[in-house]
Amino acid sequence: MASFPLTQARRAGLPAQRAGATLAEVFPAPGAEAAAAGFVMAQLGPGSGAVLWIQDRQARRETGRPFLAGFHRPLMLLHLSRPLDVMIAAEEGAQCRALAAVVAEIRGDPPAVDFTAMKRLALRAEAVGVPCWLIRQAATANLSAARDRWRISSLPSAAHPDDPRAPGAPRWRAELFRSRDRRPGDWVVCHDPGTADRLDLVAAVPDGPLAEDAGTVGQRAAR
Amino acid sequence: MDRWQKMQERSGNALPDDLPQALAAEGAHGPVIHAVNRAAGLAGVTVGARVVDMRALCPALRVEFADPEGDRAALDRLALWARRWCPWTIADDWGPAGTAGGSHGLILDTTGSDHLWGGEAAMLAVMEADLSAQGLSARLALAPTWGAAWALARFGPVRAICAPTAPLPVAALRLDGETVLLLNRLGLRTIGHLADLPRLSLARRFPRGAPVQNPLIRLDQLTGHLPEPVSAPDAPPVFRSDARLAEPILDPSHHLPGLCAGLCEQLAKARHGARRLRLTVYRTDGEISRIEAACAQPSRDPAHLAFLFRDRLERINPGFGFDLISLEAPATEALAARQADLAGEPDSGQDLSQLVDRLTARFGRTALAQVQPVASHIPERSETRIPPLAAPPAVRPRSAERPQRLFDHPEEIGVLHTVPEGPPAQFQWRRRSYRVARYQGPERIAPEWWQDKPGTRLRDYFKVEDTEGHRFWLYREGRADDGRGGAPRWFLHGIFA
Numbered sequence: 223m224a225s226f227p228l229t230q231a232r233r234a235g236l237p238a239q240r241a242g243a244t245l246a247e248v249f250p251a252p253g254a255e256a257a258a259a260g261f262v263m264a265q266l267g268p269g270s271g272a273v274l275w276i277q278d279r280q281a282r283r284e285t286g287r288p289f290l291a292g293f294h295r296p297l298m299l300l301h302l303s304r305p306l307d308v309m310i311a312a313e314e315g316a317q318c319r320a321l322a323a324v325v326a327e328i329r330g331d332p333p334a335v336d337f338t339a340m341k342r343l344a345l346r347a348e349a350v351g352v353p354c355w356l357i358r359q360a361a362t363a364n365l366s367a368a369r370d371r372w373r374i375s376s377l378p379s380a381a382h383p384d385d386p387r388a389p390g391a392p393r394w395r396a397e398l399f400r401s402r403d404r405r406p407g408d409w410v411v412c413h414d415p416g417t418a419d420r421l422d423l424v425a426a427v428p429d430g431p432l433a434e435d436a437g438t439v440g441q442r443a444a445r
Numbered sequence: 446m447d448r449w450q451k452m453q454e455r456s457g458n459a460l461p462d463d464l465p466q467a468l469a470a471e472g473a474h475g476p477v478i479h480a481v482n483r484a485a486g487l488a489g490v491t492v493g494a495r496v497v498d499m500r501a502l503c504p505a506l507r508v509e510f511a512d513p514e515g516d517r518a519a520l521d522r523l524a525l526w527a528r529r530w531c532p533w534t535i536a537d538d539w540g541p542a543g544t545a546g547g548s549h550g551l552i553l554d555t556t557g558s559d560h561l562w563g564g565e566a567a568m569l570a571v572m573e574a575d576l577s578a579q580g581l582s583a584r585l586a587l588a589p590t591w592g593a594a595w596a597l598a599r600f601g602p603v604r605a606i607c608a609p610t611a612p613l614p615v616a617a618l619r620l621d622g623e624t625v626l627l628l629n630r631l632g633l634r635t636i637g638h639l640a641d642l643p644r645l646s647l648a649r650r651f652p653r654g655a656p657v658q659n660p661l662i663r664l665d666q667l668t669g670h671l672p673e674p675v676s677a678p679d680a681p682p683v684f685r686s687d688a689r690l691a692e693p694i695l696d697p698s699h700h701l702p703g704l705c706a707g708l709c710e711q712l713a714k715a716r717h718g719a720r721r722l723r724l725t726v727y728r729t730d731g732e733i734s735r736i737e738a739a740c741a742q743p744s745r746d747p748a749h750l751a752f753l754f755r756d757r758l759e760r761i762n763p764g765f766g767f768d769l770i771s772l773e774a775p776a777t778e779a780l781a782a783r784q785a786d787l788a789g790e791p792d793s794g795q796d797l798s799q800l801v802d803r804l805t806a807r808f809g810r811t812a813l814a815q816v817q818p819v820a821s822h823i824p825e826r827s828e829t830r831i832p833p834l835a836a837p838p839a840v841r842p843r844s845a846e847r848p849q850r851l852f853d854h855p856e857e858i859g860v861l862h863t864v865p866e867g868p869p870a871q872f873q874w875r876r877r878s879y880r881v882a883r884y885q886g887p888e889r890i891a892p893e894w895w896q897d898k899p900g901t902r903l904r905d906y907f908k909v910e911d912t913e914g915h916r917f918w919l920y921r922e923g924r925a926d927d928g929r930g931g932a933p934r935w936f937l938h939g940i941f942a
Contacts, residue, residue: 253915256850260942263849272797272815282853289939290816290828291847297816298833302808311804320797376914378882388885389910392942413942 243353244402245344247368251375255285255327255359257394258374262325262355263293264413264421271322272296274315279303280329281359295322306334309343316346316354324352329359341367363399370404373397380412396423465503468511469496479511520549523581525680527551530572531558533677537595550598552591554675569604591675592667595619596636615639618663619656628660639664684711684719685773693729693766698758704772705747718743718780724754726761727769734761738806741834742798743778749799753806801833822890824851824938845888846908848918848939855936858919865925868907872919874937879911887921902929908941916941 250258266273273295275288282301290297302308305328315324324347328335335358344367347354356368363371375395382390391414398406412422465485469476476496488503496508517536524536533554555568562568569585576583586597586605596617597605613636615628633639639647639660647661656662665671686707688700701724712719722738738753804813814830821827824847859873868884886907902923910916918939923929 253913256848256916256940257942260849263942274800286850286852286940289824289848289851290818291824292849292851292939292942298813299816299830300804300808300813302812307808311808314800314803314807318796318800321800376916378912378914379910379916382883382885385885387883389883389908389916389941392916393914394942 243347243351244369245340245347245354245356245367246370246372247340247356247358247363247366248372248374249358249361249363251373252360254374254376254394255281255357257376257392258357258359259288259325259327260292260392260413261372261374261394261396261411262323262357263295264411265355266295266323266353268294269322270296271320272298274298274300274311274318274321274324276300276302276308276311276315276324276326278305278308278328281327281357284329285327285359304334305330305332309334309339312354312356313339313343313346316343316352317350318352319350321352324354325357326355327357327359328361331361331364335361337365337367343367344369369402370398371400373399377410464507465490465505466507466509467496467499469508470511470513476508476510478508479513516549520551524551524677527553528680529575530562530568531555533675535675535677550595552594552675554677555587565606566604569606573604590667590669591673592619592663593669596667612637615660618660618667620660620663621657624658624660636664636667640668682715682717683773684708684715684717684777685771686711687772688770690768690770693768695763695766696758697724697726697761697767697770698755700770701751701754701758701772702747704770705751708772708774709745709747709750712745712774712777712780715777716779716781717774717777718745719750719774719777721774721776722750722753723773723775725771725773726763726767727771728764728767730764732764736760739802740798741801741805741832742795743780744799744802745780746799749802753802756807798834805833821893823893824890825853826893848908848916849942850940852938855920855938858935858937860919860921860935869909869919869935872909872935872937874917879915879917881909882912884909890920900929902927902933906938 248258248262263273273293275297277287277299279302287299287301288297300311302311308326308328312324312326315321335356340356343354343356363373373396377393377395379389379393380391382388391412393410393412395408396411397408398404400406407425410424412424414422463484465488466482467478467485467490468480470479471477472495474495478490478492478494478496478499481490481492485503485506488506490499490503490506500506500508520536524534527534531553535552537550537552555565559565559568562571565587569587573583573585584598584603586594586601588594588597588605588607593607596613596619600613600617615633615636615638616625618636618639620628628634628639633642644661647664651659651661653659656666662671666673686704688704690700704724708719708722718740720740720743722740723735724737725733725735727733736754736757738750738757740750740753744750801813810832813833815833815835816828817831819827819829856874860869861871862869868886869881871878871880873879884907886909887905888907889903889905891903892901904920904922905924906918906920908916908918917937918941919935919937921933921935923933925933
């Protein structure tokens with residue numbers, strides 16, 4: 223894989239701006255569903271706007287519900303049973319400017335999540351300017367209208383600053399495998415949820431001039 | 446008491462009339478009796494006495510707590526209902542606690558209305574009959590002034606009409622308890638005694654004070670020297686728009702925009718916004734069916750109100766068609782005209798409330814909730830689901846590290862550990878085993894003794910990470926030697942990002 227200029231890495235990690243708000247899809251690896259939720263929330267960053275979080279019944283039963291104490295944003299939870307309802311509700315939510323983001327979690331490959339529904343959702347999100355994230359648990363990356371498509375898997379966490387036996391800041395492997403307006407890439411993302419709320423991106427397969435300092439190049443995601 | 450009896454009868458667990466029952470209210474020294482039924486009154490239970498004393502007097506007494514706000518609201522509704530007899534009616538709930546006959550009442554200004562009911566006596570008889578048909582017992586009296594009517598209704602004969610008020614006790618003057626006690630100590634037991642005194646000495650003894658402390662003012666009000674008009678509140682406006690159809694139809698959806706526009710026009714005229722909506726269709730075979738919708742914030746936007754009914758119209762069973770559709774707003778709130786902000790954008794709060802309405806109308810009231818932090822260390826109690834827009838969302842300052850996902854019910858796991866009280870070395874969850882590489886903990890969370898059952902075990906939480914980088918939040922319930930059950934069990938409660 224080619225080397226990544228730092229600007230590329232920084233741009234890929236930018237939280238979805240209001241102007242460029244769009245629909246993005248996240249495919250968590252098995253067991254990394256919470257990592258996907260954490261990645262999405264880290265991309266949104268802290269703020270005061272409410273996040274509408276929609277879950278279908280399967281996703282809630284298999285991977286639990288979002289826990290307010292783990293996030294730093296007001297949450298509005300919508301629990302639905304059918305994936306079709308999740309898509310309808312996400313479309314409703316994407317029309318509301320007052321929301322900071324809409325996050326929808328769907329488990330499996332239901333027929334309701336098809337190209338047409340996603341295209342509608344993407345157009346709504348872009349017209350109104352509400353970032354919309356679709357977390358597709360245990361799904362295959364079929365034909366989709368999402369502008370950015372990520373694959374997330376868990377990595378062993380960074381070293382804890384005080385305790386060598388304890389897990390530290392979470393690290394994920396984030397692969398942007400399809401994107402409309404940026405170059406796809408593969409990164410190791412380290413999210414420090416402490417006071418800095420940093421999101422560090424390191425190219426996963428570094429080579430060329432970045433190889434020697436791959437472990438230290440951390441870009442503070444500007445927000 | 447009557448209202449409570451009716452409520453009990455409606456819920457099907459009313460006791461027989463001949464058992465003593467009472468309603469209690471909070472008093473300064475514990476609960477006091479607020480109202481009694483007839484059997485309890487005969488058994489010697491008095492209003493205003495402490496519940497413990499009355500239990501000693503009448504061991505079979507059954508006590509429930511009263512609902513003063515509900516009583517007040519019911520009285521207001523009753524005052525509007527009473528407009529069938531005369532146009533000026535108000536609810537009068539002034540009265541010291543423990544007044545004979547209760548402190549609540551209705552004041553009706555029947556001037557010029559009595560001849561419509563065949564005279565004053567006949568009107569009182571009609572009123573009593575109608576009220577008892579409602580399940581309410583009432584004591585009625587008719588007098589030229591508010592004060593005299595109040596006194597006669599409570600202390601006079603049954604259905605008194607302009608009886609002389611002189612022999613009534615001074616408590617009939619609507620005075621508070623201390624003033625009545627003072628007058629009794631002065632030897633003034635009846636209104637006649639008080640009226641015989643020279644005005645100057647009464648005015649000197651009670652120079653100032655609110656009417657409830659000043660017998661002179663009350664006396665003048667009773668005799669009519671001081672005016673005390675009945676200023677009846679306006680009945681709340683009824684917002685309703687109807688569509689009368691020449692031919693019965695089966696699908697109301699074409700008429701809904703027109704109905705909403707008509708209703709919103711009325712609401713705009715009164716500067717109100719609808720909180721609840723009720724769509725009623727009257728079928729040709731005499732049946733009525735309704736659907737209701739609710740708004741999180743008052744609204745008079747026709748398109749929004751019509752949207753709330755959009756997918757629910759098919760729940761109406763049209764039968765052979767209906768010829769009258771009526772849309773009314775049973776609950777409204779004042780809503781001033783809104784101005785768009787300088788950029789011409791609509792208000793974002795309104796935007797959010799409309800979203801909440803749409804989602805609630807489509808998916809039901811329980812599906813959508815706002816999560817609010819609660820001061821509790823037990824994870825499942827540290828947040829609560831409140832109705833959206835109920836309170837401003839508050840972001841709590843960050844506390845200890847918490848997972849991003851929480852399971853509704855902690856899932857039991859099988860654990861292998863190296864040290865008995867230590868962290869797990871390997872655990873099995875959902876038929877897969879995880880080998881723990883790193884851990885953090887324990888973080889001990891003790892049960893909340895003020896609301897947990899006795900015998901609830903403490904929890905030791907561990908954040909563990911397996912060799913592949915999955916991070917979990919486990920806890921061990923109890924300790925081996927805490928004497929609250931057998932060996933401690935392990936649960937998986939959450940997943941870290």
